[in-house]
Every structure is written in C-alpha cells, then in structure tokens.
Amino acid sequence: MPNFEHPEYPEATLLHLESVVPCRESQVSQLLSIFGERQHFSFPSIFIYGHTSSGKTYVMQTLLETLELPHVFVNCAECFTSRLLLEEILTQLRSLSSEDKPGFHVSCDTFNDFIRLFKQEINAQGLQNQTVYITDRNVTVVFLSEIVWELFRPNTGCLEPLTLYFPDYSIGNLQKILSHYHPPEYSADFYAAYINILLGVFYTVCRDLKELRHLAALNFAKYCEPVVRGEASERDTRRLWKNIESHLKKAMQTVYLREISSSQWARIQQDDGEPGHLKGLSAHAHVELPYYSKFLLIAAYLASYNPARTDKRFFLKHHGKIKKTNFLKKHEKTSNHLLGPKPFPLDRLLAILYSIVDNKVAPTANIFSQITSLVTLQLLTLVGHDDQLDGPKYKCTVSLDFIRAIARTVNFDIIKYLYDFL
Amino acid sequence: MLLKMQRCDFSAMSKRKSKENSSANGECISQVQRILRERFCHQCPNGKLFGVELQYKHLLELLKRTTIYGESNSALIIGPRGSGKTMLLNRVLKEIMEIKQVRENLLQVHLNGLLQTNDKIALKEIARQLQMENVVGDKVFGSFSENLVFLLEALKKGDRNSSCPVLFILDEFDLFVHHKNQTLLYNLFDISQSAQTPVTVIGLTCRQDILELLEKRVKSRFSHRQIYLINSFDFKQYLKIFKEQLCLPAEFLDKSFTQKWNKNVQSLSEDKTVQDVLQNHFHCSKDLRSLHMLLMLALSNVMVSHPFMTGSDLLEASKMCRMDSKANIVHGLSVLEVCLIIAMKHLNEVYEGEPFNFQMVYNEFQKFIQRRAHSMYNFEKPVVMTAFEHLIQLELIKPVDGPSVRAQREYQLMKLLLDSNQIMEALQVYPNCPTDVKQWATSSLSWL
Numbered sequence: 001m002p003n004f005e006h007p008e009y010p011e012a013t014l015l016h017l018e019s020v021v022p023c024r025e026s027q028v029s030q031l032l033s034i035f036g037e038r039q040h041f042s043f044p045s046i047f048i049y050g051h052t053s054s055g056k057t058y059v060m061q062t063l064l065e066t067l068e069l070p071h072v073f074v075n076c077a078e079c080f081t082s083r084l085l086l087e088e089i090l091t092q093l094r095s096l097s098s099e100d101k102p103g104f105h106v107s108c109d110t111f112n113d114f115i116r117l118f119k120q121e122i123n124a125q126g127l128q129n130q131t132v133y134i135t136d137r138n139v140t141v142v143f144l145s146e147i148v149w150e151l152f153r154p155n156t157g158c159l160e161p162l163t164l165y166f167p168d169y170s171i172g173n174l175q176k177i178l179s180h181y182h183p184p185e186y187s188a189d190f191y192a193a194y195i196n197i198l199l200g201v202f203y204t205v206c207r208d209l210k211e212l213r214h215l216a217a218l219n220f221a222k223y224c225e226p227v228v229r230g231e232a233s234e235r236d237t238r239r240l241w242k243n244i245e246s247h248l249k250k251a252m253q254t255v256y257l258r259e260i261s262s263s264q265w266a267r268i269q270q271d272d273g274e275p276g277h278l279k280g281l282s283a284h285a286h287v288e289l290p291y292y293s294k295f296l297l298i299a300a301y302l303a304s305y306n307p308a309r310t311d312k313r314f315f316l317k318h319h320g321k322i323k324k325t326n327f328l329k330k331h332e333k334t335s336n337h338l339l340g341p342k343p344f345p346l347d348r349l350l351a352i353l354y355s356i357v358d359n360k361v362a363p364t365a366n367i368f369s370q371i372t373s374l375v376t377l378q379l380l381t382l383v384g385h386d387d388q389l390d391g392p393k394y395k396c397t398v399s400l401d402f403i404r405a406i407a408r409t410v411n412f413d414i415i416k417y418l419y420d421f422l
Numbered sequence: 423m424l425l426k427m428q429r430c431d432f433s434a435m436s437k438r439k440s441k442e443n444s445s446a447n448g449e450c451i452s453q454v455q456r457i458l459r460e461r462f463c464h465q466c467p468n469g470k471l472f473g474v475e476l477q478y479k480h481l482l483e484l485l486k487r488t489t490i491y492g493e494s495n496s497a498l499i500i501g502p503r504g505s506g507k508t509m510l511l512n513r514v515l516k517e518i519m520e521i522k523q524v525r526e527n528l529l530q531v532h533l534n535g536l537l538q539t540n541d542k543i544a545l546k547e548i549a550r551q552l553q554m555e556n557v558v559g560d561k562v563f564g565s566f567s568e569n570l571v572f573l574l575e576a577l578k579k580g581d582r583n584s585s586c587p588v589l590f591i592l593d594e595f596d597l598f599v600h601h602k603n604q605t606l607l608y609n610l611f612d613i614s615q616s617a618q619t620p621v622t623v624i625g626l627t628c629r630q631d632i633l634e635l636l637e638k639r640v641k642s643r644f645s646h647r648q649i650y651l652i653n654s655f656d657f658k659q660y661l662k663i664f665k666e667q668l669c670l671p672a673e674f675l676d677k678s679f680t681q682k683w684n685k686n687v688q689s690l691s692e693d694k695t696v697q698d699v700l701q702n703h704f705h706c707s708k709d710l711r712s713l714h715m716l717l718m719l720a721l722s723n724v725m726v727s728h729p730f731m732t733g734s735d736l737l738e739a740s741k742m743c744r745m746d747s748k749a750n751i752v753h754g755l756s757v758l759e760v761c762l763i764i765a766m767k768h769l770n771e772v773y774e775g776e777p778f779n780f781q782m783v784y785n786e787f788q789k790f791i792q793r794r795a796h797s798m799y800n801f802e803k804p805v806v807m808t809a810f811e812h813l814i815q816l817e818l819i820k821p822v823d824g825p826s827v828r829a830q831r832e833y834q835l836m837k838l839l840l841d842s843n844q845i846m847e848a849l850q851v852y853p854n855c856p857t858d859v860k861q862w863a864t865s866s867l868s869w870l
Contacts, residue, residue: 033722040456041463043718049747051754051816112537112547116560147817148747158503162715165745168754170853204757204798205805257804338782340833397830 006032009067017066022180023173024059027166031063034162038069043162047143050166053209056144059166070096086114093121171203178209178216186224190234194223197241201248206256215251218262222247222269287377292361293370294406297396298414299352300380301403304341304396306419308348314417315355335420337400343383343393346371356412447726450679454670458721461667462714472663474510477649481514484647488589488622489524492582494614496623496644498595500630501651504709507626510651511591527586535597541606542566544598548573552588574609580619587620595625599635607636611643653708660704660713665691667710667717668731686730695733699740706744716743748840751816752848757859758801758809760852761787763818764863766838767845777822777835780810784832790862797856807831 006014021028035042048056064071072092079085141161145152149163169177175195182191198216206212223244226232232239254260289297306314336342349371354361361367374380375394383393407414415421477499487493499507519525531551538544546562549569556563556572564572577588590610592598598607614621625632633641633648655663668687674680690696703716719739720731752763765786769778784806791800813819814836822835849855849863 030722033725034719036455036459036722037452041459043463043715049751051751054754110537110539110543112539112543115537146815148751150747160711160715162719163745163747164742165747165750167750205801205809207754207756252805253802257808338779338785340779340781340830 013066017063020062020066021055021059022177023169024055024166027055027164028059028063030164031059035067035069044159045141045143045161047145047149047161047163048166049145049148049163051168051207052146053211054166054168055209056166060142060144072096082111086111090114090117090121093118168207169209171199174199174203174207174209174212178212181213181216183220187234191220193237193240194220197223197244198248201245202252202256205252211256214262215256218265219244219248219251221266289406290370291410292357292367293374294410295353295357295412296349296367296370297374297379297398298403298407298410298412299349299356300344300374300394300396301341301398301414302356302417303344303348303352305336306417307336307342308344310419311348311352314419315352337420341395341397343395346392346394349394356417447679447729450676451724451726451729453675454683455721455724457670457674458668459718462718462721472659473653473655474506474651477651478510478514480649481510482517485514485518485589485622488587488620489518489528490521492587492620494616494621495647496611496614496625497647497649498625498627498632498644499649499651500627500632502653502709503628504707504711505651505653506710507628507651508593511624511626529586529588531588531590533590533592533598535592535594539597541601544601544606545569545573548590570605570609574613577613577619577621578616582618582620585619587622590621590623592623592625595627596629596632596635598625599632604637604640608640608643611640614645615643653710655708657701657704660708661691661697661700663710664700664713664717667713683730690731690733690736693733696736699733699736702744703740712743716740719743746844746847748818749844749848749851751818752840752845753852755813756809757798757856758806759813760849760855761790761798761859761862762806762809762813763838763840763845764849764859765790766819767842767863770838771842775837777837779835780807780832783810794862795858797858 017028018025034046048060050056061073064073072089074085074088074092076085079088143161149161175192178195178199179188179192182188195216198212198219202212202215223240226236226239226243227234251265254265302314350363350367353367371380371394375382379396379398380394381397383395403414481497481499484495484497488495499511501507515530519528529552531548533544533547538547545566546569549557549562549572550560554572554576556569562569598604601607610621610623613619614623629635633646636644665687668690669684670680672680699716703712706712716736716739719742720735723735723738724731752760755763762783765783766778769782769786784803787806791798810819814821818840819836819838822837846863849860
C-alpha cells in the first residue's frame with residue numbers, strides 16, 4: 001500500500017514513485033495533492049526553494065515523468081537571455097507531441113510573440129484542458145531555486161507564487177541515501193560504517209549531497225585497503241578508522257577545495273599510502289623572484305600595511321618616538337591586516353626600498369621594469385588610471401604567509417617592521 | 423508513514439459522519455475540486471462584487487456612453503495588486519456585451535505593458551487585433567511610422583454616428599509610460615479628445631502616483647477620470663467573503679452533498695481557530711489573492727477519505743503560507759557556516775552594522791576556536807573561505823558595492839542580510855547544534 005493516495009493515478013505508478021524518491025515522501029505527497037487531477041486547475045505559479053542537491057530538480061522531474069504530465073523543463077543558467085528561454089520552451093512544447101521531428105527550431109523574439117505562439121501550440125496539440133507545467137490558459141510555472149523568493153520579488157509586486165520549501169536532508173537521511181550507493185562486492189553494513197566515518201569528518205563543513213557522494217566514491221578504495229590486504233576484517237572498525245582518518249583530513253584540504261583533481265587524487269592513492277607531497281593549485285602561486293624583486297615586494301607590503309606617518313620610526317636611523325595611545329592599540333578595527341592593503345605612491349615605495357636594502361640601489365630602468373613585472377604577476381595592483389604617468393599608485397596583494405616566506409629567503413625579519421605587530 | 427497517520431487523525435471524525443455517503447463521494451469530490459480550483463486559481467471569484475458597487479456603476483456608465491452614444495472617453499482604474507481591477511473590468515464588459523447593439527459593433531484592443539515592451543510591438547499588436555488591412559494572418563507589414571500613420575488616419579476618418587466604437591484596454595499602464603516619448607499614450611489620448619471615431623482608453627495600474635509619471639502634454643489630454651479600488655472591507659465582511667468563496671453553487675449535482683458542504687462551511691466560519699487564522703491573515707494582507715492561496719492549499723487536502731474541510735486544514739495551510747524562508751535556509755547550513763553567521767552577528771553588534779570583510783569574520787572565528795570551542799575543529803583558512811563563499815551564493819551575505827575586480831576576495835566589504843532575531847530563532851531549531859556554539863551566539867566574547 002503506497003504512502004501516496006491519489007484518485008487519478010494507479011497504485012503501481014505511485015508505488016514506483018515512492019521507491020525512487022527516498023526521504024522525500026512528504027514533499028511528493030504535497031505536490032501530488034496540489035496538482036490535483038489532470039484537467040483541474042492548479043496554482044498558476046509555484047516557487048520551490050531549498051539548498052543545492054536537496055532533490056528539487058530530481059523530484060520534480062521524476063514526478064512529472066512518472067505521472068506523464070505534459071511539461072517543459074528549462075535550465076535558466078543555460079538559457080540566460082529571454083530569447084533563448086522562450087525559444088527553448090516553444091521547441092520543447094512542439095516536440096511534446098511529435099517524436100519524429102527533433103531539432104525543430106522555433107524563433108521567437110519577444111514575449112508578445114511568445115504568448116501568441118504558445119497559444120497556437122496549445123490549441124494545435126489539444127492540450128487545452130490539461131495543466132501544462134512550465135493568461136487565461138491552464139498553465140503552471142514552477143520555479144526551482146536556492147535563493148528565497150523575497151529576493152526576487154519585483155518592485156511593484158506581482159502575482160505571488162506559492163512557496164514550497166524542500167528541507168535539507170538530516171544526517172540520518174544523508175546516511176540512508178548515501179548507503180544506497182554501495183558497491184555490490186561489500187556488505188551494506190560495511191559501507192554504512194564507512195559512510196558514518198565520512199559524515200563524521202565532513203558533516204560539520206559541508207552538507208551537499210553531491211559533494212559527499214563524490215568524496216565517498218573517491219575514498220572508498222583507500223578505506224577497503226586493509227581488508228583487501230588481509231590486515232583487518234570487515235568488522236575491525238578501529239584499524240580501519242586509523243587508516244582512513246589522516247587520509248580524509250588531507251582530502252578536505254585538497255579535493256574538497258578543488259586544489260587537485262580527482263584523477264590526481266586517485267593516482268596518489270594507488271602509488272603509495274603517504275599523501276604528503278601534493279602540489280595543489282594554490283602552491284603554484286609561488287614564483288621564484290629575483291633578488292631586488294623580492295625586496296621590492298617586501299617594501300610594497302610594508303608600504304601597504306603601515307600607515308605613512310610611521311615610516312619615520314621604522315626606516316630612519318635617528319627617529320623620534322611616536323606616541324601610540326592605548327586606545328588605538330586595542331581598537332582592532334584599525335588593524336590594517338583586517339582592512340586590507342592601502343594604496344601607496346611610487347616614491348614611497350622607492351624610499352622604503354632604499355632603506356631596507358643593504359647596499360646602494362640606483363634608480364635604474366631595471367628596478368622600474370621589475371615593478372611592472374610584479375604588477376603583471378598580480379602581486380601588486382595598479383590603483384587609479386593607467387594614463388597617470390607622473391604619480392602611479394600601487395597596492396600590494398599578497399598574504400602575510402607568502403611575504404613571510406619570501407622575507408625568510410632573504411633573511412629579512414619583516415615582523416619587526418610591521419606596525420600591527422608592535 | 424507519518425503523513426498518512428496524520429491524515430487518519432483528522433479524518434477520523436469526518437469519516438464517521440460521511441460513511442453513509444461514501445458511494446457518491448468520488449465523483450462529487452472531483453467536481454468540487456474542479457469548481458473550487460477554477461474559482462481560486464483562475465481568478466473567477468464567486469458571487470457579487472463586494473464594496474465596489476459605486477465603481478462598477480461608474481465604469482458601466484462610461485462604457486455605455488462610448489458604445490451607445492458614441493462619446494470618446496479615457497479613464498484610469500487604480501488600485502493595489504489583487505484589489506480586483508481586471509475582474510471589475512471583465513464583469514462590466516460581460517454585462518455590456520449582453521446588449522445586442524454593442525456586441526455587434528464594439529471593437530476591443532487588449533494591450534499589456536508586460537508583453538508589449540515598446541511602442542513598435544504595441545502598434546503591431548493593435549493592428550493585429552483590429553485586423554487592419556496591413557495584416558495578413560499574423561504578420562504585420564510596414565515600419566513603425568507607416569503603421570502609426572495608417573492607424574491614426576483610420577481612426578480620424580470616422581464620425582460618431584456611423585463608425586464602430588473602439589475600446590483600448592491597457593493593462594499594467596505604468597509600464598507604458600516608460601516607452602520613448604510616451605508616443606503611444608500621447609496618440610491614444612489625443613484621439614480620444616478629438617471628435618471622430620468614438621474611442622475609449624482605459625488603463626489599469628497599481629501605482630498610485632501614475633499621474634506624476636505622465637508627461638505634461640499627455641496628462642493634459644487625459645480626462646483625469648480616475649476610479650480607485652481600495653479593499654475597504656473590515657474583518658466581518660472578510661469572514662462573509664470567506665464563506666461565499668467556499669460555498670458550492672446551488673446548481674451542483676448532488677443536492678444533499680451541497681447542503682452538507684455548505685453547512686460545514688458555516689460551522690467553519692464560526693469556529694474559533696479558523697477565525698484566528700483568518701484574523702492573522704487579514705492583518706497581513708487584505709486582498710483576495712492571498713485568501714485564495716490559503717483556501718487552495720486547504721482544499722488540496724480534500725479527498726474521498728477526508729471530504730469536508732476542517733479547521734486544522736486551514737491552520738496547516740496558514741502555517742505553510744507564513745513560513746520564514748530565510749530561517750529555513752539557515753536550518754540547512756553546515757555547522758561551520760552557522761559559526762560564521764554568529765561571528766558576523768557579533769561584528770554587527772560591536773560595530774553597529776558597519777560592513778565587514780572575510781578577514782574580520784575569520785579573525786572572530788579564530789578567537790572563538792582558541793578560547794571557547796571544544797567541539798569544533800580548527801579548520802584551515804581555505805576551507806573557511808569555501809564556507810563563506812557558499813553563504814554569498816545563497817545571498818545571505820551581499821557585497822556592499824557590487825562585485826569589484828580590484829579588491830582581493832578576503833577584503834571585499836559585505837553586509838549580512840539576516841537580523842539577529844532571525845538568527846537566534848533559527849538557532850533554537852537548528853538540529854544537533856553543539857552547545858558551545860549556542861553559548862557563543864548568546865554572549866559575545868568580551869574584549870579582554
């Protein structure tokens with residue numbers, strides 16, 4: 001006896017429906033009761049929202065296909081202009097009736113034409129009485145989105161849609177759905193224990209079903225290794241956990257962040273057990289710079305993150321004391337490391353450069369061209385207009401860790417020169 | 423399983439009552455659903471119009487003068503969304519079309535500001551609807567100026583006694599004023615002032631300040647006749663409307679079922695819970711559209727095993743209509759994302775709503791991890807950045823000055839689109855929230 005009751009559709013269809021949409025029974029029954037019978041009217045517009053991969057598209061598609069209701073499915077990320085959208089709808093509508101004429105393209109420029117052509121299509125296919133899912137016809141438009149309706153509402157108002165919420169999966173639901181996909185060689189319990197461990201590590205960070213499935217599929221081979229090698233049985237959870245724990249933590253830093261691709265990850269698992277030498281995408285940001293460029297970058301960092309009035313104290317041999325009140329020190333908001341880099345003029349950069357480099361540096365074209373190459377590498381950015389030749393301003397866009405690494409290579413203690421760390 | 427058990431609970435009572443009628447119910451219920459759904463979803467409300475009799479008479483007089491006596495006129499029907507402008511106009515048209523003379527002579531042109539987004543399209547649509555000579559099938563020939571000249575000449579050549587009156591109905595009138603130079607509006611109003619073919623222009627709009635949007639020359643040609651529709655009924659009348667909307671018409675097939683149904687509706691309107699639900703709804707928005715949505719949702723629960731609507735149906739429907747959608751989204755966030763939201767809430771409190779950036783939020787999060795957290799693992803910065811970006815994607819946070827290429831991602835200023843009451847309420851229902859996170863939410867960390 002299926003959980004859904006509906007006078008119109010046969011029990012077999014409903015039973016099948018129930019088996020394909022686990023953990024979404026209440027949403028499906030709600031939708032079924034809203035749709036009603038084929039020739040009844042339904043809400044003119046429905047807005048369904050919920051997190052990514054909470055099953056909105058999947059449930060709608062399965063529901064409409066199983067119940068064989070005439071519908072048109074359009075992805076708004078693909079059809080991003082109104083013309084593409086309208087033409088796609090009309091083409092799909094035309095192909096609803098005739099299966100032997102694929103690729104028929106209807107051209108439609110404006111919404112006005114769309115309404116006309118739509119009415120013609122509906123009349124031609126005798127769909128007048130049935131609700132067509134996507135005037136004064138029996139049409140329902142269903143919107144599926146991640147963002148709540150309040151952000152979409154136009155200024156002067158419109159016909160409010162019925163908003164339905166697809167709740168996120170709870171941890172129990174996630175466990176149930178993920179365990180569904182277990183490979184046939186191993187028992188369901190074994191896989192369920194694995195999913196448990198995986199969720200334990202990743203659940204606090206990410207609840208996206210697709211992401212978790214991907215991670216589960218990638219790491220399962222590693223999990224099974226001890227069993228395959230004969231070191232542990234299926235039930236020896238402690239050893240399996242010890243084996244997989246560091247691996248999963250490494251996965252969080254790399255595959256989850258898309259630092260390395262999944263094929264690289266699989267290769268590393270096969271080669272050896274130690275995922276120590278992964279070169280992620282962000283590691284490639286490290287570039288070997290020539291000697292003066294390193295100092296230029298350090299000078300730029302100091303110029304961006306130190307206020308200009310403190311230059312005297314840091315870079316002059318005989319400086320006075322600068323008064324720093326307690327109030328300023330505690331007010332963290334003025335910490336420049338929280339607010340971001342500030343722009344500085346070229347002269348200040350050169351002045352700081354001369355004071356931090358030991359030997360005398362002449363302002364040759366060499367130095368200036370190195371500044372431009374730093375801009376090209378996007379380690380500095382040019383602030384203001386390109387044409388401003390006599391007073392260009394720059395900003396340093398590297399992080400503290402990066403500049404510390406560079407400073408270490410030239411034996412320069414940058415922390416001593418930063419205002420925020422006084 | 424749970425849902426089915428719930429259904430059995432409410433329908434237990436009504437099952438006892440309706441056991442006798444179980445034979446005729448399937449067909450009955452289907453018919454009931456059909457009639458009521460058409461009423462609610464297709465905007466054909468039942469019964470007489472309430473509270474708009476004066477406006478109805480006014481409009482009827484106006485249209486009669488055009489169609490029978492050949493006077494040209496213009497009018498604007500102004501009212502908020504869902505107050506019944508289109509419905510009023512349709513009723514008046516229906517009544518007027520019953521007069522034989524009108525039915526044979528009146529030409530109607532229906533334009534909509536959403537569909538005809540500029541004057542060129544509007545003009546082609548007018549030519550198409552009037553079936554003028556430059557139209558073959560669906561295609562309209564000629565350029566914009568040719569069409570306009572042709573239309574104006576055609577309308578200017580007639581006279582009051584021998585030409586057919588033309589009625590122009592402009593829905594979403596406030597969108598037509600944004601067309602270039604308001605050409606179409608100028609010409610239409612101009613014709614309605616000159617005494618040739620009797621032309622009436624009726625605009626429907628929801629903007630109360632529509633007259634200020636019209637250009638001076640257009641405004642002077644407009645007759646300044648405005649018909650206002652305001653939902654001026656009070657709660658007692660609202661209850662009456664509720665009953666009327668749910669009642670089945672007398673000519674329904676099964677007489678005894680109709681009686682039972684209507685009696686049920688009467689008892690519902692006297693039930694305290696139902697009155698409370700309707701009162702809440704009435705306080706939020708008076709218009710009939712939201713009432714229809716509520717009734718439609720309650721109606722979808724009506725089936726053979728549950729043939730009469732009950733108060734709990736309406737209660738459930740009301741709850742569904744009034745859910746806080748942002749709180750629902752927060753319910754589905756991961757624990758790390760919730761921690762970031764709490765950090766932002768504290769930043770907002772300390773700095774009184776000034777925008778923040780990722781670096782500040784991360785700093786706040788680090789303070790929590792170092793001092794108070796026992797259950798949260800110290801995640802790496804890129805992982806926290808991914809969580810932050812997910813919040814941006816969900817539009818719970820928005821950049822203050824649009825996406826800019828110059829600033830680094832970590833330093834771009836953002837603002838939070840949730841307020842602290844919403845956050846605290848959402849945290850109460852958040853499943854499996856670690857206690858130290860909850861405690862952190864209620865008391866911010868002191869400075870020292």
